[in-house]
Amino acid sequence: MSAPAALQVTRADVCCVAAAEAWRGDGEIFASPMGVIPTIGARLARATFEPDLLLSDGEATFVTGTWAVGTPPVGAAEAGIAYRTVFDIAWAGKRHVMMGPVQIDRYGNANISAIGDFFRPTRQLLGVRGAPGNTVNHPTSYWLPRHTRRSFVAAVDVVCGVGYDRAAAAGPSARRFLELRRVVTNLAVLDFATPDHRMRLASVHPGVTVEEVVENTGFELVVEGEVPETPVPVEEKLRLIRVLDPHGARFREVPA
Amino acid sequence: MQVADKRMTAEQVVAELRSGMTIGIGGWGSRRKPMALVRAILRSDLRDLTVVSYGGPDVGLLCAAGKLKRLVYGFVSLDSIPLEPHFQAARQAGTLEVSEWDEGMLQWGLYAAGLRLxxxxxxxxxxxxxxxxxxxxxxxxxxxxxxxxxxxxxALHLDAALVHLNRADAAGNAQFLGPDLYFDDLYCMAAERAYVSCERIVSTEELASAGLPTQRVPRWMVHGVVKAPNGAHFTSCAPDYERDEGFQREYVAAAKDPDLWAAFVADYLGGDEEYYQKAVARRPVEVAE
Structure with missing residues (x-):
């Protein structure tokens, strides 16, 4: 018998693992992903290196186990998480959300509300939702499946998720619990690990050049020395990603 | 002496409302919205309303009918369809005064009003x-x-609150049987007058059979109870029914075209609640995709 053929690694798989890594070290907190790849990432994190994470069914229940996106959970319900208790857990700081903004700037200010002038938007989106409260209360990461100059902008139209500069200007109560962990895109992983918390290029996905990321970013990125490559998923994680997403929903966000 | 009987009709609720009032609408997104009461407002001559809502199609329909002056919200969404087309159109036309808050602030404002802080x-x-x-x-x-x-x-003081729950008794004790109460009790507490529509009006004994933790909207918060079967349609009202996704898709498609919207209004909103429910029942059953 021959050895099983190695699974082919896609860009979407790299993104799933990069998203999962956002929750590394978080322990017993509510991992709250928005979008397909962040959802795969959170479940992957719990199934591999963060077993104590809490995950919800997207409705009002914390559930155990590992289950595929787009299907009902298979594990036991372990507690309720009705909407008002989402604010409890968020304001208590026991949560790490990964949101999907349409615009983000160099200090991590993020927009999910509207494009253009707030009072007469060219395109109304969801509204600020819980982004202001999330960002000033607990760790926040972001997922942008299309890294372009339209999404990585010099200034966002509506500051929903609060960035480091705006929090600092608003005072210690806004800054106290602000922690923007990482930004994952179809091209790269970025973070704010710089002295003044400007966005830094942390790694480029395999097959992507630093120049390509810089070219698609509408502000000056911090690029320090040799930028590493985003880790390629190991076989175990590749198999898990296929269990978590058997029908390839992730490719709607990042085409193969 | 008997405890007060608070049963009334949707029309009687609307008759107690006035143009210019601030009205809180319970539920969340496209989930357990008091749509029968919203439809009764659509049929009325009420206007210039300020609405406080975790917004869904309640907001969209009121925008489309020109009933709103101002909206207090954190988001407006149809859940399975992220963006609400009528709300989008009203925002992009600049015709709506808005207070867009963090959604946790909305809860806090309602709670402050309820506690008279x-x-x-x-x-x-x-x-x-x-x-x-x-x-x-x-x-x-x-x-x-x-x-x-x-x-x-x-504090977000409300002149009136409208919520839809699964069951209530004639005295106004109301019960949710689904996964989430949302903020319906806070809406009722924040309001001068709170009106509960429900799928079924049952005896107090029957309410208790599902367990006290489900009875989260007690009669001291409630001024009127309206029997409105299928009254959250097309939003979800679990476990009585799920969201009518096919109807919601039809609503969104119609909202994007003035002629289709005129036909939608004639087909579904051209009469009273019975007219609406009959038109909904007549829709062809969708074959699963």
């Missing part, structure tokens, strides 16, 4: 454009030696 403090909103686009919002310095200065969410 001027405000409740929170971090949510600090540093964001919520402070820029709502210049009336203020911060408050902690009176204790911690150096904190936080956002004072003003």
């Amino acid at each position: 001027p405000f409740l403090p929170t971090r949510a909103g600090l540093g964001s454009d919520v402070m820029r686009v709502n210049p009336d919002l203020r911060t408050v310095a902690s009176p204790y030696p911690d150096g904190e200065e936080v956002l004072a969410v003003p």
Whole structure:
């Protein structure tokens, strides 16, 4: 018998693992992903290196186990998480959300509300939702499946998720619990690990050049020395990603 | 003496409302919205309303009918379809006055009103454009030696609250049987007058059979009870029924075209609630995709 053929690694798989890594070290907190790849990432994190994470069914229940996106959970319900208790857990700081903004700037200010002038938007989106409260209360990461100059902008139209500069200007109560962990895109992983918390290029996905990321970013990125490559998923994680997403929903966000 | 019987019709509820009032609408997104009461407002001559809502198609329909002057919200969404087309159109036309808040602030404002407090403090909103686009919002310095200065969410006083629950008795004790109460009790507490529509009006004994934790809207919060079977349609009202996704798709498709919308209004909103429910029942059953 021959050895099983190695699974082919896609860009979407790299993104799933990069998203999962956002929750590394978080322990017993509510991992709250928005979008397909962040959802795969959170479940992957719990199934591999963060077993104590809490995950919800997207409705009002914390559930155990590992289950595929787009299907009902298979594990036991372990507690309720009705909407008002989402604010409890968020304001208590026991949560790490990964949101999907349409615009983000160099200090991590993020927009999910509207494009253009707030009072007469060219395109109304969801509204600020819980982004202001999330960002000033607990760790926040972001997922942008299309890294372009339209999404990585010099200034966002509506500051929903609060960035480091705006929090600092608003005072210690806004800054106290602000922690923007990482930004994952179809091209790269970025973070704010710089002295003044400007966005830094942390790694480029395999097959992507630093120049390509810089070219698609509408502000000056911090690029320090040799930028590493985003880790390629190991076989175990590749198999898990296929269990978590058997029908390839992730490719709607990042085409193969 | 008997406990007061609070049963009334949707038309009687609307007759107690006035143009210019501030009305809170319960539920969340496209979930357990008091749609029969909203449809009764659509049929009325009420206008210039201020609505407070975790917004869904309630907001969209009221926008489309020109009933709103101002909206207080954190988001407006149809859940399975992220963006609400009529709300989008109203925002993009600049015809709606808005207070767009962090959604946790909305809960806090309702709770403050219910507890007769001027405000409740929170971090949510600090540093964001919520402070820029709502210049009336203020911060408050902690009176204790911690150096904190936080956002004072003003009380959201409501003239009326409209919520839809699964069951209620004639006295106004109401019950949710689904996964989430949302903020319906806070809406009722924040309001001068709270009106509960429900799938079925049952005896107090039958309410208790599902367990006290489900009876979260007690009669001291409630002024009127309306029997409205399928009254949350097309939003979800679990476990009585799920969201009517096919109807919601039809609603969204119609909202994007003036002619289709005129036909939608004639087909579904051209008469009373019975007319609506009959038109819904006549729709062809969708074959699963």
